[in-house]
Amino acid sequence: MAAVANMPVSDLLKSFKLKTKQQELLIRVSILCLVYILAFITRLFSVLRYESMIHEFDPYFNYRTTLYLTQNGFYDFWNWFDYESWYPLGRIVGGTLYPGLMVTAALIYRILHFLRFAVHIREVCVLTAPFFASNTTLVAYFFGKEIWDTGAGLVAAILIAVCPGYISRSVAGSYDNEGVAIFALLFTFYLFVKAVNTGSLAWSLASAFGYFYMVSAWGGYVFIINLIPLYVLVLLITGRYSMRLYVAYNCMYVLGMLLAMQIRFVGFQHVQSGEHMAAMGVFFLMQVFYFLDWVKHMLSDTKLFQAFLRITVTCAVTVGTIALGLGMLSGYISPWTGRFYSLLDPTYAKDHIPIIASVSEHQPTAWSSFMFDFHILLFLFPAGLYFCFKRLSDATIFIVMYGLTSMYFAGVMVRLILVATPAVCLISAIAVSATVKNLTVLLRSKNKGVQTGSTKGSGSSKASSKALLDQSQPFQKNGAIALLFGAFYLLSKYATHCTWVTSEAYSSPSIVLAARGAHGSRVIFDDYREAYFWLRQNTPPDAKVMSWWDYGYQITAMGNRTVIVDNNTWNNTHIATVGRAMSSYEDEAIEIMRSLDVDYVLVVFGGVTGYSSDDINKFLWMVRIGGGVFPVIKEPDYLVNGEYRVDKGAAPKMLNCLMYKLCYYRFGEMLTEYGKPPGYDRARGVEIGNKDIKLEHLEEAFTTSNWIVRIYKVKPPNNRW
Amino acid sequence: MGRASSKEDAGALFHSLRSAYAATPLNLKIIDLYVGFAIFTALIQVVYMAIVGSFPFNSFLSGVLSCVGTAVLAVCLRIQVNKENKEFKDLSPERAFADFVLCNLVLHLVIMNFLG
Numbered sequence: 145m146a147a148v149a150n151m152p153v154s155d156l157l158k159s160f161k162l163k164t165k166q167q168e169l170l171i172r173v174s175i176l177c178l179v180y181i182l183a184f185i186t187r188l189f190s191v192l193r194y195e196s197m198i199h200e201f202d203p204y205f206n207y208r209t210t211l212y213l214t215q216n217g218f219y220d221f222w223n224w225f226d227y228e229s230w231y232p233l234g235r236i237v238g239g240t241l242y243p244g245l246m247v248t249a250a251l252i253y254r255i256l257h258f259l260r261f262a263v264h265i266r267e268v269c270v271l272t273a274p275f276f277a278s279n280t281t282l283v284a285y286f287f288g289k290e291i292w293d294t295g296a297g298l299v300a301a302i303l304i305a306v307c308p309g310y311i312s313r314s315v316a317g318s319y320d321n322e323g324v325a326i327f328a329l330l331f332t333f334y335l336f337v338k339a340v341n342t343g344s345l346a347w348s349l350a351s352a353f354g355y356f357y358m359v360s361a362w363g364g365y366v367f368i369i370n371l372i373p374l375y376v377l378v379l380l381i382t383g384r385y386s387m388r389l390y391v392a393y394n395c396m397y398v399l400g401m402l403l404a405m406q407i408r409f410v411g412f413q414h415v416q417s418g419e420h421m422a423a424m425g426v427f428f429l430m431q432v433f434y435f436l437d438w439v440k441h442m443l444s445d446t447k448l449f450q451a452f453l454r455i456t457v458t459c460a461v462t463v464g465t466i467a468l469g470l471g472m473l474s475g476y477i478s479p480w481t482g483r484f485y486s487l488l489d490p491t492y493a494k495d496h497i498p499i500i501a502s503v504s505e506h507q508p509t510a511w512s513s514f515m516f517d518f519h520i521l522l523f524l525f526p527a528g529l530y531f532c533f534k535r536l537s538d539a540t541i542f543i544v545m546y547g548l549t550s551m552y553f554a555g556v557m558v559r560l561i562l563v564a565t566p567a568v569c570l571i572s573a574i575a576v577s578a579t580v581k582n583l584t585v586l587l588r589s590k591n592k593g594v595q596t597g598s599t600k601g602s603g604s605s606k607a608s609s610k611a612l613l614d615q616s617q618p619f620q621k622n623g624a625i626a627l628l629f630g631a632f633y634l635l636s637k638y639a640t641h642c643t644w645v646t647s648e649a650y651s652s653p654s655i656v657l658a659a660r661g662a663h664g665s666r667v668i669f670d671d672y673r674e675a676y677f678w679l680r681q682n683t684p685p686d687a688k689v690m691s692w693w694d695y696g697y698q699i700t701a702m703g704n705r706t707v708i709v710d711n712n713t714w715n716n717t718h719i720a721t722v723g724r725a726m727s728s729y730e731d732e733a734i735e736i737m738r739s740l741d742v743d744y745v746l747v748v749f750g751g752v753t754g755y756s757s758d759d760i761n762k763f764l765w766m767v768r769i770g771g772g773v774f775p776v777i778k779e780p781d782y783l784v785n786g787e788y789r790v791d792k793g794a795a796p797k798m799l800n801c802l803m804y805k806l807c808y809y810r811f812g813e814m815l816t817e818y819g820k821p822p823g824y825d826r827a828r829g830v831e832i833g834n835k836d837i838k839l840e841h842l843e844e845a846f847t848t849s850n851w852i853v854r855i856y857k858v859k860p861p862n863n864r865w
Numbered sequence: 866m867g868r869a870s871s872k873e874d875a876g877a878l879f880h881s882l883r884s885a886y887a888a889t890p891l892n893l894k895i896i897d898l899y900v901g902f903a904i905f906t907a908l909i910q911v912v913y914m915a916i917v918g919s920f921p922f923n924s925f926l927s928g929v930l931s932c933v934g935t936a937v938l939a940v941c942l943r944i945q946v947n948k949e950n951k952e953f954k955d956l957s958p959e960r961a962f963a964d965f966v967l968c969n970l971v972l973h974l975v976i977m978n979f980l981g
Contacts (some may be wrong), residue, residue: 212907257903344956345941345942345964349967386952387953395941398930399968399972402976406975412923415926439882440881442886452878
């Protein structure tokens with residue numbers, strides 16, 4: 145790729161009297177600079193369209209903890225007990241979060257303040273993810289260079305800069321663990337592959353630190369601690385092991401494990417949890433393996449060695465199985481937890497853990513999602529696998545394994561497309577780079593009787609892979625030019641698609657909704673922030689708010705009030721209690737609310753605007769989760785013939801439960817659409833069944849301007865006479 | 866394969882191992898001694914834990930892992946310094962030793978944080 149670009153530019157550069165190597169370096173550096181800037185600015189759509197704010201739900205918790213960290217210092221942050229969420233239980237924040245993201249943002253904030261840039265911490269938080277996305281492109285370049293060559297590195301950097309699979313979780317404002325974690329993941333893998341290639345202890349130490357950063361940033365570090373032992377195992381089995389592998393893995397494992405245990409949330413999992421046992425097993429296996437290798441090298445007689453081999457192997461296997469068996473049977477080694485077990489058995493969560501099954505990001509991936517997030521990389525990926533197999537080395541085996549395992553997991557859960565993206569970009573980059581290199585070599589070759597390389601037309605739809613003959617020299621060159629144009633056309637289409645996807649699908653803040661008005665003008669619904677600000681200003685500071693767990697983080701971060709349950713979902717019974725309260729009649733619900741000291745109830749309602757992610761659509765999950773703990777709540781009570789309805793034909797329990805009453809209070813008089821009766825629910829498309837709603841124990845406190853968020857106050861008990 | 870022949874086998878195995886090991890250079894033998902010492906210390910700690918109980922667990926882990934860690938790093942040093950390994954012939958023994966010291970420094974700093 146660099147060779148073709150050289151031709152017209154080299155005349156200009158020759159005027160600077162640069163040698164070819166320096167020209168190449170200049171081109172490489174300028175490409176990397178442009179890619180760095182591109183990765184940053186393509187993620188800024190929502191900042192330009194709306195404002196610089198934090199998106200979605202989880203980032204609000206991260207923002208609140210970062211604020212706490214910058215205001216109170218690291219020691220208070222590390223030992224923070226938050227009494228404002230999960231009332232009355234509280235939450236040990238210091239021990240139940242991954243501090244990497246917050247510490248990173250706080251560090252950037254301190255550095256900027258040291259340089260006298262007086263930025264607000266929110267701006268730093270909003271722009272952390274794009275900054276780390278740019279850094280990821282650099283790491284992708286070095287990784288590509290390590291696996292294949294500099295051309296592949298450059299293409300990998302460009303591909304990952306705009307790939308929608310990565311942009312979806314690292315857009316400006318998406319202040320979530322993944323923004324930093326993907327950088328840490330790729331960085332750790334790069335350092336480890338470098339360590340295996342060089343066999344140096346210094347690189348292994350660096351990869352241990354990279355692993356430590358990854359553990360501090362995201363729970364997905366389990367992928368690293370399982371992929372690397374699997375890779376080592378594959379190398380051992382295929383006979384590609386060497387002394388460098390021993391040095392790299394052992395140093396990384398021991399130091400990485402020790403560093404990882406410093407994070408309170410991870411604790412002793414590296415020696416006690418079933419998910420981490422693969423790494424330990426491979427560690428012991430390696431010791432035995434290399435010990436046997438050493439003994440074999442020392443003994444010159446093979447027969448004696450066979451005897452020794454037999455003794456050692458039987459001893460090791462028996463000791464290993466006894467230890468593992470004892471550990472698992474006694475329960476000391478915990479089995480795979482629900483979240484990760486549902487990756488191996490996708491049907492597990494639906495039957496056993498409804499909370500995990502209810503999250504939309506945890507659903508299996510449809511083909512359309514793959515095409516949407518990867519575009520041409522989908523068919524460049526197998527082509528890249530072919531090239532990797534043609535030139536097998538320690539590094540290419542690693543990237544092949546990373547690609548295949550991550551693609552399997554991406555198929556099981558939509559959210560994990562993110563983890564597959566760097567592998568897919570790297571492997572596709574190999575395909576593109578190798579193809580373009582072959583084609584340009586063909587273009588630049590003189591008219592000799594040379595062997596034709598197989599022009600693999602993997603990058604072009606117009607090509608068919610045919611072996612060209614010696615005598616068709618001019619057609620050979622034309623064919624190569626046509627294929628090159630095809631490749632560049634596809635790549636430009638990729639760039640267009642990625643930018644379009646970023647602009648349309650992945651840049652919405654979720655907390656501010658936009659729609660097109662009747663005349664095409666843009667209408668902004670800022671109801672969420674309106675409601676939280678009302679809470680902040682009009683309720684007593686120690687008021688407790690009950691809502692469904694989706695909104696907990698936002699209420700504590702923006703409304704600054706205590707909540708009953710929030711997005712951490714660590715206590716299923718507490719959430720089920722709230723679910724039960726929402727699904728019961730008002731008299732039963734008020735008992736539960738009084739026992740929890742609830743002052744305000746917050747519901748989200750989309751009937752006036754047609755907003756479909758509201759609480760009525762989520763209501764069945766409340767019933768299921770509540771019913772999972774309290775058998776008095778039965779899902780069939782709320783359905784009619786298995787159908788979920790809110791109109792006149794709905795189940796009587798549905799028409800009188802607390803959630804229905806709170807959402808549709810006073811809605812029966814409202815005219816929402818021209819030509820429809822009053823009380824027409826635009827999100828469900830029906831006229832509601834119970835229009836005459838009277839509330840006995842609650843009163844309406846606030847409804848936002850588009851009726852999206854509704855807040856009710858719990859009335860104190862009546863005076864006794 | 867009677868009883869007597871397997872005993873002879875074991876004896877022959879032991880002798881040939883011993884004679885092969887006697888041929889290794891002195892610096893490698895010193896490293897091997899250090900590795901043996903570290904493993905031995907780890908075993909003592911495990912036996913003590915079995916007698917006394919594993920509370921506080923982080924102290925036990927840091928003790929055992931410091932021994933195992935330094936043993937593993939010493940083995941890595943041995944691999945890098947051993948003249949018979951063709952892959953490492955460009956690596957100077959000073960660089961190998963400096964890496965070893967650096968990794969041990971990091972290891973023990975983390976251990977000291979983890980001891981509690």
